Amino acid sequence: xxxxxxxxxxxxxxxxxxxxxxxxxxxxxxxxxxxxxxxxxxxxxxxxxxxxxxxxxxxxxxxxxxxxxxxxxxxxxxxxxxxxxxxxxxxxxxxxxxxxxxxxxxxxxxxxxxxxxxxxxxxxxxxxxxxxxxxxxxxxxxxxxxxxxxxxxxxxxxxxxxxxxxxxxxxxxxxxxxxxxxxxxxxxxxxxxxxxxxxxxxxxxxxxxxxxxxxxxxxxxx
Numbered sequence: 001x002x003x004x005x006x007x008x009x010x011x012x013x014x015x016x017x018x019x020x021x022x023x024x025x026x027x028x029x030x031x032x033x034x035x036x037x038x039x040x041x042x043x044x045x046x047x048x049x050x051x052x053x054x055x056x057x058x059x060x061x062x063x064x065x066x067x068x069x070x071x072x073x074x075x076x077x078x079x080x081x082x083x084x085x086x087x088x089x090x091x092x093x094x095x096x097x098x099x100x101x102x103x104x105x106x107x108x109x110x111x112x113x114x115x116x117x118x119x120x121x122x123x124x125x126x127x128x129x130x131x132x133x134x135x136x137x138x139x140x141x142x143x144x145x146x147x148x149x150x151x152x153x154x155x156x157x158x159x160x161x162x163x164x165x166x167x168x169x170x171x172x173x174x175x176x177x178x179x180x181x182x183x184x185x186x187x188x189x190x191x192x193x194x195x196x197x198x199x200x201x202x203x204x205x206x207x208x209x210x211x212x213x214x215x216x217x218x219x220x221x222x
Contacts, residue, residue, distance in 0.1 A: 026064035031117040073139035076100030101192035119179035170198035
């Protein structure tokens with residue numbers, strides 16, 4: 001059975017493009033003036049849309065950056081979804097995280113630096129911080145079925161949820177830690193390096209990610 005979701009319509013693509021334009025405008029203004037020095041009107045003007053269009057898509061000026069923050073989570077989840085069933089889950093998670101946070105070109109580096117600016121602003125703005133936490137929670141929830149597929153039908157739901165939570169937190173903690181430093185977008189102290197380390201340490205004790213044979217998996221509940 002084909003479970004691939006239908007392609008978005010032209011209207012949906014235009015809506016997503018407008019939301020992303022607004023998100024980029026908000027991120028640029030927050031980086032320059034901070035959330036306190038930026039209004040929804042400023043963001044709408046920079047994005048070239050009417051204020052009513054802004055509020056059609058976003059409830060607040062802080063909420064406007066959610067498409068940018070979610071883009072990274074969407075990217076790494078898509079990389080994980082592309083992994084063939086039967087692949088070793090620890091290696092699949094590590095590879096997806098490392099690739100998603102890599103900087104193969106200048107645009108990828110700029111995207112990470114935008115995230116750094118937003119996280120630094122969020123440290124002083126509770127509303128922006130709430131958006132960041134919400135995006136991570138939504139990412140974790142969407143990751144659960146992806147992990148479940150890769151883990152196989154005999155994986156316990158609790159373990160699947162723990163893996164999804166740990167993987168999401170590994171990236172969140174890595175990005176937050178990096179944002180508080182002057183480390184580069186690649187190399188020592190970069191998001192990719194920190195995220196792989198967080199992933200390894202957070203998941204070290206999880207049975208689902210350990211070297212187990214089929215018999216050991218069947219006997220978990222014993």
